[in-house]
Amino acid sequence: MPDTAQTPKGPRHVAIIMDGNGRWAQARKRPRLFGHQAGAKRVREVVEACPGLGIKYLTVFAFSTENWKRTQVEVAGLMNLFRRYIVKETRNLTQAGVRVRFIGDRVRLDSKLIDLMDTLEAATQHNDLVHLTIALNYGGRDEVARATKRLARDVAEGRLRPEDVDEETLPKYLDTRVLPDPDLVIRTSGEARISNFLLWQSAYSEYEFIDTLWPDFTSAELERLCRSFGRRDRRFGAVPA
Numbered sequence: 554m555p556d557t558a559q560t561p562k563g564p565r566h567v568a569i570i571m572d573g574n575g576r577w578a579q580a581r582k583r584p585r586l587f588g589h590q591a592g593a594k595r596v597r598e599v600v601e602a603c604p605g606l607g608i609k610y611l612t613v614f615a616f617s618t619e620n621w622k623r624t625q626v627e628v629a630g631l632m633n634l635f636r637r638y639i640v641k642e643t644r645n646l647t648q649a650g651v652r653v654r655f656i657g658d659r660v661r662l663d664s665k666l667i668d669l670m671d672t673l674e675a676a677t678q679h680n681d682l683v684h685l686t687i688a689l690n691y692g693g694r695d696e697v698a699r700a701t702k703r704l705a706r707d708v709a710e711g712r713l714r715p716e717d718v719d720e721e722t723l724p725k726y727l728d729t730r731v732l733p734d735p736d737l738v739i740r741t742s743g744e745a746r747i748s749n750f751l752l753w754q755s756a757y758s759e760y761e762f763i764d765t766l767w768p769d770f771t772s773a774e775l776e777r778l779c780r781s782f783g784r785r786d787r788r789f790g791a792v793p794a
């Protein structure tokens with residue numbers, strides 16, 4: 554991969570809700586898992602496009618805390634896909650300079666998958682070209698609840714005073730504590746909702762809801778969205794001087 558070349562005013566952190574795999578498969582009269590497999594292939598193209606677009610941080614929503622409500626076949630298929638993805642992509646991601654992190658609650662994940670996640674995080678921990686964060690069993694509300702639990706424990710055990718809790722303190726307890734907030738959140742497949750993704754972190758993000766189904770998403774479309782982002786007037790609540 555070429556080195557990161559920050560395009561002026563382009564997004565530094567892009568977060569993606571990869572939606573539409575099921576409909577993509579259905580349109581081809583194939584099982585839903587076929588769509589998820591095609592979706593997993595798209596992730597590589599998008600990661601590889603990041604340095605050229607000046608994207609330093611990419612966060613993708615792979616499995617939500619609500620996705621357990623899907624059929625047992627689909628959930629098992631997705632978990633199997635995540636395991637295979639990690640095994641298959643570890644060498645490529647490591648050599649390409651990608652640092653991988655996982656966010657979300659690991660308690661419901663099986664131990665084999667957790668081991669693979671730990672191994673991939675460790676193998677890529679010294680990389681810095683692109684920071685890829687995969688949200689797996691992630692929900693924004695669940696993340697805030699888990700963070701609050703840890704924060705409350707620190708208060709109860711005297712490490713933190715309640716009067717010191719502010720907007721700077723809480724993010725230090727979130728799964729994303731080492732990441733900047735997303736500048737741009739993209740959702741594919743025509744749905745215009747955020748589905749519990751990065752609730753705290755996306756308070757001032759720009760949003761793009763596009764019709765493309767995730768398995769059809771390309772680096773060219775990402776580039777178009779980055780350019781459009783560059784034309785936006787981000788005020789963060791202020792009035793221009």
Ligand code: FPP
Binds near residue numbers: 615617742
């Ligand atoms: C939403 O589409 C997609 C998911 C719940 C899974 C996302 C997973 C991948 C893209 C593949 C694996 C990713 C990685 C990082 C290995 P949907 O099933 O809700 O689609 P639908 O709305 O058309 O039914």
